[in-house]
Amino acid sequence: MxxxxxxxxxxxxxxxxxxxxxxxxxxxxxxxxxxxxxxxxxxxxxxxxxxxxxxxxxxxxxxxxxxxxxxxxxxxxxxxxxxxRRGRVLPGIAGLLDSLSQAESVVGLLTGNVAQGAQVKLSHFGIAGHFRYGAFGDQFISRDEVAHDALRQTRERFGPDFDAARIWVIGDTPLDVMCARAIGARAVAVATGVHTLAQLEAASPDLLLADFSDAGPLLARLA
Ligand SMILES: [Mg+2]
Structure with a gap:
């Protein structure tokens, strides 16, 4: 899993x-x-x-x-x-979330948003129901601390020996990649935010994508 x-x-x-x-x-x-x-x-x-x-x-x-x-x-x-404002769910995300819930994957959040802000945003776009748990930015200055909280919660749920390398942290900035590294997790970088593919590549993620319009590369890594 x-x-x-x-x-x-x-x-x-x-x-x-x-x-x-x-x-x-x-x-x-x-x-x-x-x-x-x-x-x-x-x-x-x-x-x-x-x-x-x-x-x-x-x-x-x-x-x-x-x-x-x-x-x-x-x-x-x-x-x-x-x-x-004209916000939107980013390309391929709806399909990816559906595919992950059908596969043997648990879906959660690792975000700098405060928990209530995350809920408001995800509910507005109709995707809040996909996420079983999450680590948020209410208390932490550094994203690495959010990642440590995510790891702690993951091991509370799935056992103290749950391998951090089976956690995939998916984000759009070099800081997302770095916080994955801070806990020994895998990092997926996607260039749908303000950072370019080249900027994200410099952070050496395990998987780098322009967007999730083809979720195949991530699903293949999870198989
Ligand atoms: Mg982001």
Whole structure:
């Protein structure tokens, strides 16, 4: 049995900028920050890390209270932003998720999104039901910590000896590949986010794809 853990943004779906817009709206309404998020890297990073960097940049105290306030506001803006933008499920993902649930694979999440934000995005696009469990970016600054949490949860479910090499981490950034390496998992990189095939190849994933319009190469590796 294999476990496939998916990143969300740039891998399963494009929110059409809704996530970023909801964060900007939260910063504006809660903390009076009127600047777009343009100096802080978002792709591959956790919501906790993005918030911390924005707080530091704009002189907001990086406290648990302020982060909770930020996320509450972000979650209140997110559904409206998703509804007003042209997001989409990325090519081949619907078929891949169906194929994985028919195969001997467990499907979960390994994402920098906060758990509730992940749920809102996946529900909006009608794919939330595919994921049995997940590791999220509510508490962790580094994606490697999210990966360690995913490994811990996987071994809670499937036994303490579950081989990390049977976990496949699927994402669209070099940070996704690196966090797979941090736990001894396999890495699948897909160039449907902001990174090019060449940039992803430099991170040496086990499998590199332009998109999942042909899921065959991944399904073959899992067989
Ligand atoms: Mg991503």
């Amino acid at each position: 294999n476990v496939c853990l998916f990143d969300i943004d740039g891998t399963l779906l494009s929110s059409g900028g809704a996530g970023k817009a909801a964060m900007e709206a939260a910063l504006a309404t809660e903390f009076g920050v009127q600047r777009p998020i343009d100096q802080v890297q978002m792709s591959g990073r956790t919501d906790r890390a993005i918030a911390r960097d924005e707080f530091l940049l704009h002189g907001v105290a990086d406290t648990a209270e302020n982060f909770a306030r930020f996320i509450r506001a972000y979650l209140s803006h997110l559904p409206g932003m998703l509804a007003s």
